[in-house]
Every structure is written in C-alpha cells, then in structure tokens.
Amino acid sequence: MANAGAAREGLKQKKRIVVKIGSSSLTHENGRLHLQRMEKLVRVLCELKNRGMDVILVSSGAGAVGRTTMKLAEKPSALPEKQALAAIGQARLMMIYERLFSEYGRTTAQILLTKSAILSEESRRSAQATFETLLSMHVIPVVNENDTVETHEFRFGDNDRLSAIVVALTGADLLVLLSDIDGLYTDDPTRSDTAEKIALVPDLTEEILRMGKESPGSSFGTGGMASKLVAARIACHCGADMVIASGEDPEILYRILQGEEEGTLFLHQPDSDFDMYAYLNETE
Numbered sequence: 001m002a003n004a005g006a007a008r009e010g011l012k013q014k015k016r017i018v019v020k021i022g023s024s025s026l027t028h029e030n031g032r033l034h035l036q037r038m039e040k041l042v043r044v045l046c047e048l049k050n051r052g053m054d055v056i057l058v059s060s061g062a063g064a065v066g067r068t069t070m071k072l073a074e075k076p077s078a079l080p081e082k083q084a085l086a087a088i089g090q091a092r093l094m095m096i097y098e099r100l101f102s103e104y105g106r107t108t109a110q111i112l113l114t115k116s117a118i119l120s121e122e123s124r125r126s127a128q129a130t131f132e133t134l135l136s137m138h139v140i141p142v143v144n145e146n147d148t149v150e151t152h153e154f155r156f157g158d159n160d161r162l163s164a165i166v167v168a169l170t171g172a173d174l175l176v177l178l179s180d181i182d183g184l185y186t187d188d189p190t191r192s193d194t195a196e197k198i199a200l201v202p203d204l205t206e207e208i209l210r211m212g213k214e215s216p217g218s219s220f221g222t223g224g225m226a227s228k229l230v231a232a233r234i235a236c237h238c239g240a241d242m243v244i245a246s247g248e249d250p251e252i253l254y255r256i257l258q259g260e261e262e263g264t265l266f267l268h269q270p271d272s273d274f275d276m277y278a279y280l281n282e283t284e
C-alpha cells in the first residue's frame, strides 16, 4: 500500500502540468462566466509558469459561453446548433483568456483537438510537435475539443479524457482536474450521507472503477466521475499522477503542488502494454 504522505511529497517535483477546468467551475449557475475565478486561475497558472513549470490549460466552456452569448435558456438538442454555439463561445472564451494572460505578461495559444486527429498518427505527431514548440517558447497553450467539426458519434464529448490525452501527447507528469466535485467518493455524496472521500488511489482496481458508475453531473458540464476515471486510466498508465480537486478556488493548485492533502490523488502506474488508442475506441 502506497504511503499517502510520501505520494503527496512527490507532487512537489512536478515539472509539466496539465490543468483541466470544467464548464460548471467556469460559469455561475445562470451560465455567465465566473470572471473572478477565471482571473484567479490565470494568475495561478502564470505563477506556476514563473516558477519554471510547463503549463497547459484544458478549458471547457465554449458551449456554455455560446449559449449565454445568444441568450438561450436551454441547451439546444440539435448538433449543428450546439456546434454553432461552441464556435461563438470558443472565440469569446479565447479573447478573455488572451486578455487575462497578457496582463501577467504571458502569451497563450489555442489548440483545438479532435478524436480523429488523435487517432491518426500523422496528425498526432504534428500536434505533439506543436505542443513541444509552444512550450519551448514559454507559451501557455489553451486546449479544447474542436466541437464544431466532430460529429456526435466521433467525439471525445468531455474534456476529462481530452486532458488525459494531452498528458499522453506532451509527456506531462501531472494532470489536475478542477471540478465541481472535490474528489472521488465511495458513493455519490449528493445522495448518500455515508459517502467518504478517497484521498489516495494507488491502483485503479475494479472496485475504484465501479465508483464512477453512479456519478453526479451538472447542467453545464458534461464529464461525470466515470469520465474522470477514464482520464485517470489514460494519464496514470502514461506515467502521470492525476488529482481530482475542487475548482472553486484555483489557488488549490498551490496547495496540491506543496503536497497538501487536497482532493483525490491517483498515482502513476506506467504500463507499456496499455494501448490508449484502443482504449479510446472502447470507451465511447
């Protein structure tokens, strides 16, 4: 059994971090952007960059921002409408990130990925080279799924697994999922009084994977606990640690990197037999 304290200490040594923030953490209940939180997140990411870490942000929110921009109360059900809203929202989201990062003297870049690009070796290599070049230029890439081109049947659909793929592409050593749920629980904490938060997952056992089945969701986000466990499987097998933590206060990233017990830590379990691309196809 891994020692929880020693495992957390290991987080102090991380060099390349992917931070994913979900739509529900980026927006208020009325769907409008939580600007105060976004500002804080960007400031924290710039501070990590200033400390010498490579930083990549995977940000959701295109659909939610598009929806509020067009003043729609409900999520549309038709795919072209959803994609149109994502196109509107993504541009607006990047405009805000661009402005916030530049306040701290940092340059950002937009990377929009698709599942088909990841599954094609040529495109994947090209994306990998782009990430590496941006990081060598000390740019902070902001990543999302290219929602406007992927069809329903062939998309990641949530940024949890997309962020784990970014870990695999970039060789990052830590993935932090900032979410409206502050960790993995033994049961759904919104429905069960006896649900307990798990501080450390040294091994992705069947029992752990089952805990993702009954998971809470929200009206703006898309990824529940099941998709976070898919992400854990990809990230940990590719050699990174992963933390699920509350997105309420982005300064939690400092505490995580100081080895404090925040959220749930999934320990890396490098597995050279793990075929991420086959796994991606199995977990639609």
Ligand code: GLU
Pocket (backbone or CB within 6 Å): 022, 023, 059, 060, 061, 062, 063, 064, 086, 144, 145, 147, 157, 158, 159, 160, 220, 221, 222, 223
């Ligand atoms: N790509 C989607 C968006 O930006 C978000 C997917 C997710 O919530 O994980 O709206």
